[in-house]
Structure formats: C-alpha cells, structure tokens
Amino acid sequence: FFxxxxxxxxxxxxxxxxxxxxxxxxxxxxxxxxKKDRETIKERITFLAxxxxxxxxxxxxxxxxxxxxxxxESPLFVGRTKRGVRSITSLRFxxxxxxxxxxxxxxxxxxxxxxxxxxxxxxFITQLTNHGVEDKIxxxxxxxxxxxxxxxxWSRRVEQLRKIYEERQQxxxxxxxxxxxxxxxxxxx
Numbered sequence: 001f002f003x004x005x006x007x008x009x010x011x012x013x014x015x016x017x018x019x020x021x022x023x024x025x026x027x028x029x030x031x032x033x034x035k036k037d038r039e040t041i042k043e044r045i046t047f048l049a050x051x052x053x054x055x056x057x058x059x060x061x062x063x064x065x066x067x068x069x070x071x072x073e074s075p076l077f078v079g080r081t082k083r084g085v086r087s088i089t090s091l092r093f094x095x096x097x098x099x100x101x102x103x104x105x106x107x108x109x110x111x112x113x114x115x116x117x118x119x120x121x122x123x124f125i126t127q128l129t130n131h132g133v134e135d136k137i138x139x140x141x142x143x144x145x146x147x148x149x150x151x152x153x154w155s156r157r158v159e160q161l162r163k164i165y166e167e168r169q170q171x172x173x174x175x176x177x178x179x180x181x182x183x184x185x186x187x188x189x
Contacts, residue, residue: 010088014060015072017048021057026050027165029158044143045161049169093117127171133164141165 012032020028027047048056063078064070068085079088088096094117101115121142128138136150140161 010075010077010090010093012076013072014070014074014076017056017076018072021053025162026053027162027169028053028056029162031158044140045158046141046143047162047165047169049165049172051173124172128168131168131171133168137161137164 009030009032012030016032017028017030020030027049030046030048032044060070068074068078075085075087077088077093078085079092097117097120098115106115125138125142128141129135136146140146
C-alpha cells in the first residue's frame with residue numbers, strides 16, 4: 001500500500017472499504033485492482049489495523065460534519081482545492097504525514113530524519129519480517145509483484161492473510177505497539 005502503490009491507495013473510493021466497515025471486520029481488508037497491473041498482479045489486498053479503523057471512521061464522520069456528501073464513489077482520502085473536494089495528491093499526503101507526526105511528538109529531535117510515507121513502508125516491512133511473516137506475503141501486502149513461480153503455487157485467501165496480519169498488528173503501531181486513540185481535531189489543527 002506504499003511507494004507506487006501508495007499513489008494507487010490515494011485513488012481508493014469509500015466504496016472500496018465500505019462493506020468491510022459495515023461487517024465490522026478487524027483488521028479491515030482493503031481490496032483494489034489497479035488498472036495498470038491487472039494482467040500481472042490481479043487484485044491487491046492489504047489490511048488496516050483496529051486503531052486505523054477507528055481513525056478512518058472518525059475521519060469519514062468529520063468529512064460528513066463538514067457538509068460533504070460522502071458516497072461509495074467519493075475518494076477515500078480527500079484534499080480540498082479551489083475546485084472543491086478531490087482525491088488527495090501524493091505531495092499533500094506526505095505533508096499531512098509530516099504535520100501529523102510533528103503534532104504527535106514523533107521524532108521531535110529529528111533523530112530518524114524527516115517522517116515520510118516511505119518511512120512508514122520501511123517500518124511495516126521491518127516489523128512483519130521481524131515477526132516471522134514470509135517474504136512473499138510481505139511483498140503481497142506492499143503490492144510488489146509476486147514472481148510467476150510463486151504465484152502458480154500460492155493462492156491468496158483473504159481470511160488467511162487477515163489472520164497473519166491480525167496476529168502481528170500489535171507490532172505495526174509505531175507508538176510503542178500500544179493501542180491509541182487520536183483526536184483528529186488536534187492532528188488536523
């Protein structure tokens with residue numbers, strides 16, 4: 001869900017996650033099918049942990065309270081422009097990550113460099129690797145192409161992948177691996 005896939009993630013629609021939200025699935029499966037990769041990768045599946053689900057629900061409610069009519073076809077992540085509400089750009093998304101990290105007090109001494117989306121990708125890969133997830137599953141989660149030889153013998157069952165992710169989601173929270181709640185108003189500021 002990162003790097004070039006990050007840009008695809010920014011194109012997600014509310015309808016892409018709506019059924020999972022309604023079913024209350026945790027972690028929430030995010031399925032999408034990038035146009036350019038239909039021949040080689042088919043669908044992509046990644047997950048959102050319980051903390052992220054709560055923040056996503058708050059975010060969608062916040063948008064509704066701001067007067068936006070949120071439908072299945074609405075962009076999941078929006079940026080406001082002079083022309084109205086549109087899918088957020090990659091640049092704006094990176095700026096939002098940096099601002100939120102600063103407001104959350106992450107990396108105040110700049111010990112680890114500037115917070116960027118790529119840093120989140122690296123954290124995700126490292127945590128899954130350190131906690132026993134196979135490389136091909138990690139590659140699938142981060143939307144890398146699975147080699148043909150592996151694709152032939154490996155099927156992607158959503159519930160199996162959900163279980164693998166769920167067993168490790170505690171390690172995927174960059175704030176001490178603990179469950180946290182966030183006040184969107186403070187982060188949005």
